Amino acid sequence: xxxxxxxxxxxxxxxxxxxxxxxxxxxxxxxxxxxxxxxxxxxxxxxxxxxxxxxxxxxxxxxxxxxxxxxxxxxxxxxxxxxxxxxxxxxxxxxxxxxxxxxxxxxxxxxxxxxxxxxxxxxxxxxxxxxxxxxxxxxxxxxxxxxxxxxxxxxxxxxxxxxxxxxxxxxxxxxxxxxxxxxxxxxxxxxxxxxxxxxxxxxxxxxxxxxxxxxxxxxxxxxxxxxxxxxxxxxxxxxxxxxxxxxxxxxxxxxxxxxxxxxxxxxxxxxxxxxxxxxxxxxxxxxxxxxxxxxxxxxxxxxxxxxxxxxxxxxxxxxxxxxxxxxxxxxxxxxxxxxxxxxxxxxxxxxxxxxxxxxxxxxxxxxxxxxxxxxxxxxxxxxxxxxxxxxxxxxxxx
Amino acid sequence: xxxxxxxxxxxxxxxxxxxxxxxxxxxxxxxxxxxxxxxxxxxxxxxxxxxxxxxxxxxxxxxxxxxxxxxxxxxxxxxxxxxxxxxxxxxxxxxxxxxxxxxxxxxxxxxxxxxxxxxxxxxxxxxxxxxxxxxxxxxxxxxxxxxxxxxxxxxxxxxxxxxxxxxxxxxxxxxxxxxxxxxxxxxxxxxxxxxxxxxxxxxxxxxxxxxxxxxxxxxxxxxxxxxxxxxxxxxxxxxxxxxxxxxxxxxxxxxxxxxxxxxxxxxxxxxxxxxxxxxxxxxxxxxxxxxxxxxxxxxxxxxxxxxxxxxxxxxxxxxxxxxxxxxxxxxxxxxxxxxxxxxxxxxxxxxxxxxxxxxxxxxxxxxxxxxxxxxxxxxxxxxxxxxxxxxxxxxxxx
Numbered sequence: 001x002x003x004x005x006x007x008x009x010x011x012x013x014x015x016x017x018x019x020x021x022x023x024x025x026x027x028x029x030x031x032x033x034x035x036x037x038x039x040x041x042x043x044x045x046x047x048x049x050x051x052x053x054x055x056x057x058x059x060x061x062x063x064x065x066x067x068x069x070x071x072x073x074x075x076x077x078x079x080x081x082x083x084x085x086x087x088x089x090x091x092x093x094x095x096x097x098x099x100x101x102x103x104x105x106x107x108x109x110x111x112x113x114x115x116x117x118x119x120x121x122x123x124x125x126x127x128x129x130x131x132x133x134x135x136x137x138x139x140x141x142x143x144x145x146x147x148x149x150x151x152x153x154x155x156x157x158x159x160x161x162x163x164x165x166x167x168x169x170x171x172x173x174x175x176x177x178x179x180x181x182x183x184x185x186x187x188x189x190x191x192x193x194x195x196x197x198x199x200x201x202x203x204x205x206x207x208x209x210x211x212x213x214x215x216x217x218x219x220x221x222x223x224x225x226x227x228x229x230x231x232x233x234x235x236x237x238x239x240x241x242x243x244x245x246x247x248x249x250x251x252x253x254x255x256x257x258x259x260x261x262x263x264x265x266x267x268x269x270x271x272x273x274x275x276x277x278x279x280x281x282x283x284x285x286x287x288x289x290x291x292x293x294x295x296x297x298x299x300x301x302x303x304x305x306x307x308x309x310x311x312x313x314x315x316x317x318x319x320x321x322x323x324x325x326x327x328x329x330x331x332x333x334x335x336x337x338x339x340x341x342x343x344x345x346x347x348x349x350x351x352x353x354x355x356x357x358x359x360x361x362x363x364x365x366x367x368x369x370x371x372x373x374x375x376x377x378x379x380x381x382x383x384x385x386x387x388x389x390x391x392x393x394x395x396x397x398x
Numbered sequence: 399x400x401x402x403x404x405x406x407x408x409x410x411x412x413x414x415x416x417x418x419x420x421x422x423x424x425x426x427x428x429x430x431x432x433x434x435x436x437x438x439x440x441x442x443x444x445x446x447x448x449x450x451x452x453x454x455x456x457x458x459x460x461x462x463x464x465x466x467x468x469x470x471x472x473x474x475x476x477x478x479x480x481x482x483x484x485x486x487x488x489x490x491x492x493x494x495x496x497x498x499x500x501x502x503x504x505x506x507x508x509x510x511x512x513x514x515x516x517x518x519x520x521x522x523x524x525x526x527x528x529x530x531x532x533x534x535x536x537x538x539x540x541x542x543x544x545x546x547x548x549x550x551x552x553x554x555x556x557x558x559x560x561x562x563x564x565x566x567x568x569x570x571x572x573x574x575x576x577x578x579x580x581x582x583x584x585x586x587x588x589x590x591x592x593x594x595x596x597x598x599x600x601x602x603x604x605x606x607x608x609x610x611x612x613x614x615x616x617x618x619x620x621x622x623x624x625x626x627x628x629x630x631x632x633x634x635x636x637x638x639x640x641x642x643x644x645x646x647x648x649x650x651x652x653x654x655x656x657x658x659x660x661x662x663x664x665x666x667x668x669x670x671x672x673x674x675x676x677x678x679x680x681x682x683x684x685x686x687x688x689x690x691x692x693x694x695x696x697x698x699x700x701x702x703x704x705x706x707x708x709x710x711x712x713x714x715x716x717x718x719x720x721x722x723x724x725x726x727x728x729x730x731x732x733x734x735x736x737x738x739x740x741x742x743x744x745x746x747x748x749x750x751x752x753x754x755x756x757x758x759x760x761x762x763x764x765x766x767x768x769x770x771x772x773x774x775x776x777x778x779x780x781x782x783x784x785x786x787x788x789x790x791x792x793x794x795x796x
Contacts, residue, residue, distance in 0.1 A: 004605060004606040004607060005669070006516075006607060006665075006666040006669045006670055006673075007515055007516060007669050007670060007672075007673035008514065008515060008516050008517055008518045008673070009518050010514070010518050010519070010541075011514060011515050011516075011673045011676055011677055011680070012673075014676060014680060015672065015673070015676050018676065018679070022676075035467065037465075037466075044471075046467065046470040046471060047466055047467065047468075047469060047470055048466050048467075049466050050463055050465075050466050050468075051463050051466075051468060051469050055469075056461055056462060056463060059457070059461040059689065060458050060461050060462075063454055063457040063458050063461065064454060064458075065448055065449050065454060067435075067448075068435075068445055068446050068447050068448050068449075068776070069433065069444065069445065069446075070445075070448075070449060070650070071445060071449050071453075071647075071648035071649070071650040071651055072444040072445055072649060072650050073442075073444060073649045073650055074650045104682075105503060105652070105682070105683070106682070106683055108682050108683040109682030109683060110682075111682070112680075112681065112682035113682070116406065116408070116409060116539075117405055117406060117409050118404075118405060118406050118409075119406055120406045120407050120408050121408070134679065137679070137680065138680065141514075141680040141681075143408075143541070207402060208402040209402060209404060249469075250469035250688075251469070251470060251471045252468070252469040252470050252471055252472045252687060252688030252689075253469055253687050253688060253689060254503070254683065254687055267404075268404040271403070271404045271405050272404055272405060274405075274413065275404075275405035275406070275409045275410075275413070278409055278412060278413050278416065278420075279409055281416070281532065281535070282409070282412060282510075282535065282536065282539040283510065283539075283681055283682050284502075284503070284504070284506050284507030284508075284509070284510035284511070284681050284682070284684050285503070285504055285506040285507060285652065286682050289650060289651050289652055289687055289690075290648075290650030290651060291457065291650075291651060291689075292687075378466070
């Protein structure tokens, strides 16, 4: 008999890091009810309405093969790279090149690939807290040390002084996410300029390039007609990470990309092109399925109804405030982030669950004392759920 | 100005390891002609005929959403796990459990995930040469040391003595691939029993479990009505790695799985279930798209025409032998592996290319002096290509 563990030590330590999110998805009341159509599901950014008809139509249309290689190994299809580059040229006003577009099976994979291409064991990678669940784990999985920097607790904006202080000679990358999940904050141009200045100076001081990994998953989920300043527009040494999973609200069909901005010096871009391709191989062939790449001409033009999402935001913010919840109005993303009306957000989440209302405890996104609401819940869930929010806040205050 | 490299040292060293395959796919004559419908393309296992009508029909049918969560985050869908478990129960005669099936976006990802779940930096992983292109690189990418063991050069069977000798206290896993790409060899039950005995004894001797990672990508591409003895049937500490990409000849739609056999002790299986799930997260959400999982009831029943593939094998083996090529008859897989009629297989490949015939140099799969032919070429390519094979062998012998 052997005495050793059946799993790798590495995976065991990553499981420790992921324990809060793991417990929520496997051991909470939500874990027991997930997928139950009778619950009011505000827990994660999953669809609760039928997919866009145009999405289904595009899959059906582009399923029909036009030549024998239709379902061959796709890598990044040239046609897809060209569509993305054209889209970014129009949208971002910079001359992105097709060769600098790397089609990935979602932004999750895009981040893994970007880390693999640039980061070595012993390096440090800064991420902003509150973060998306998996930044810390993915940084650690790449063998690097995750370095947490808190956002400004009042404005949820970047704390530039704290970022500058956290940088060391080992810092290889900074991950930012604008608009931010879970705060809904869009970082303003001044903050991004300040960040670019800090990264440029630190790169030169330490003789080593610090990359900006810009998670732009929600860059098309923007409210009130605001402009979207991309962090990549202000710092040439950026990776733009995007997924169609939010814009189309179809996270089950993995389609995203990495884009290197045309402002990045050509010699670095040329080396990174090879490195990123190899990293896509190394992480398990991290390319989108052929069908999704074929369908991109149609998918690129589609979006869920942002106006309706904004309506749900305003409806819920108004209703929750009227009940006594404290919360700010997000500028983008799917999420509201109210304060829990009692210190223990996990206990409050379970109180909501008793009302058939399911939200994400703030602790899971490093915001203890808060909870996160996903506006991807449908109108019926909101209508049925609001009395539950009311009952829970009243009970919590008793 | 910074002086450091723009890419990670890790990716640079992986690029070195992958140099032979990288050069072939980016700098050979094939690289310049790939996708050109006028060439006779025998280079890789890509489709050169229209996809199975049933495949297209299944995608179109299952694209139509049946509920609002149709395109939600899928992970391993229960329905897909059940279909695979039932298929394996029928096919392999062992009571596989749905909880032990992990749906992956292809066997490429399945291997990355299996390595991540079990292997730590400093461990050694044995692979059999000639191998699939990417074993060595994927082992190194997992931070482990790749240990190459040559197959028997006459029979292409496992060299059990050499495997036993290569095992050290650091050995964590052995990758086998039956039927083998590129030799077409199906390892017979006696060899697999011997392997199981060696791994069991070594695991006990070193107090640490050695896993068998069984790449069964071609396990349904079997000729002459042979039986397929799965390496996982004889050693309980196995990972069965499968992809539908060969059976359906649609490598662009990433659908595969890891299965743990029911003979693996339940406590190990329970720990591995969590570790594998986490490894799928860590490698960039390595689950198949929702659509492919929905379509599995139909896809599981489909296969390309193996009889026709066998006809192409016999046709080409006969024709090539008549021209003076030396080659054995493969028992499975897509591939023939003739000796090149001159010592430098890369030079011979370029000679074939001048005849508009494109094959893989043996050097790329650690078989210098040989070249690999993919039988996924269509009948027209074979007809048009055979005179080119003849002209090249005559020129090489001049």
